[in-house]
Amino acid sequence: MTDYGHAVLFLRRAGGLLLDALLPPRCLSCGIVVDRQGTICPGCWTELAFLSEPLCACCGYPFAFDLGPETECGACARGHPAFDRARAVLAYDDLSRGLVLGLKYGDRTHLAPALGVMMARAGAELLRQGEVIVPVPLHRRRLWRRRYNQATLLGLAVGRASGLPMAPDALVRRRATQSLGHMSPSARRLALRGAFTVPKTRRQHITGKRLILIDDVLTTGATAEACARTLKRAGAASVELLVFARVVRGSQPWEG
Ligand SMILES: [Zn+2]
Numbered sequence: 001m002t003d004y005g006h007a008v009l010f011l012r013r014a015g016g017l018l019l020d021a022l023l024p025p026r027c028l029s030c031g032i033v034v035d036r037q038g039t040i041c042p043g044c045w046t047e048l049a050f051l052s053e054p055l056c057a058c059c060g061y062p063f064a065f066d067l068g069p070e071t072e073c074g075a076c077a078r079g080h081p082a083f084d085r086a087r088a089v090l091a092y093d094d095l096s097r098g099l100v101l102g103l104k105y106g107d108r109t110h111l112a113p114a115l116g117v118m119m120a121r122a123g124a125e126l127l128r129q130g131e132v133i134v135p136v137p138l139h140r141r142r143l144w145r146r147r148y149n150q151a152t153l154l155g156l157a158v159g160r161a162s163g164l165p166m167a168p169d170a171l172v173r174r175r176a177t178q179s180l181g182h183m184s185p186s187a188r189r190l191a192l193r194g195a196f197t198v199p200k201t202r203r204q205h206i207t208g209k210r211l212i213l214i215d216d217v218l219t220t221g222a223t224a225e226a227c228a229r230t231l232k233r234a235g236a237a238s239v240e241l242l243v244f245a246r247v248v249r250g251s252q253p254w255e256g
Pocket residue numbers: 027028029030031032040041042043044045
């Protein structure tokens with residue numbers, strides 16, 4: 001290497017060290033200084049509402065008691081959602097909401113690798129059998145305004161952790177939809193009818209494949225169901241949903 005090359009390398013290294021000194025690593029949740037970049041401090045970690053076994057074999061709803069490995073929650077026993085299985089890292093509460101909103105609206109894109117690694121761990125069983133990762137798409141107007149799709153960033157991180165490829169444009173959002181939270185389940189389904197499509201040129205990534213659909217949160221479940229229906233119509237062998245956080249409440253979102 002030339003002297004100039006060495007000098008550049010030295011300056012880069014020095015710059016990196018300087019940056020680390022100026023910007024010490026901070027907890028992804030509360031912002032307290034921690035010893036490693038991209039981590040959550042022990043205090044926040046103990047507050048995270050991890051969802052772990054026993055879970056509904058289908059949707060991942062947490063059970064208070066272990067009733068056996070193939071047990072399904074009441075809602076799934078009455079009728080399965082459009083996706084085959086779902087898993088989430090955390091229950092959706094103040095702490096997980098803070099992380100999700102930071103990634104979604106706060107430009108805190110550096111959260112994605114850490115959250116993606118946690119998702120890969122929670123979804124290990126799904127990912128072992130999965131073949132292609134598909135992120136829930138944003139409408140292009142929204143993508144243009146927000147500049148990135150948080151589900152794609154999470155999908156990339158899950159792909160890196162699991163070794164699965166991602167098809168980022170296999171599913172396209174044709175229409176932007178308003179907030180679905182206040183609607184009845186049937187109104188949500190109607191609002192989302194025809195909202196997603198698989199372009200002809202992307203069919204080969206979908207047909208016959210076991211897909212892992214990625215989103216940041218599962219709230220009403222209507223978006224994930226609409227995506228799963230569209231992917232299955234395009235010939236997907238299975239669609240399993242992996243999210244960072246999910247709403248946990250008495251009744252399941254896809255009931256009614
Ligand atoms: Zn913290």
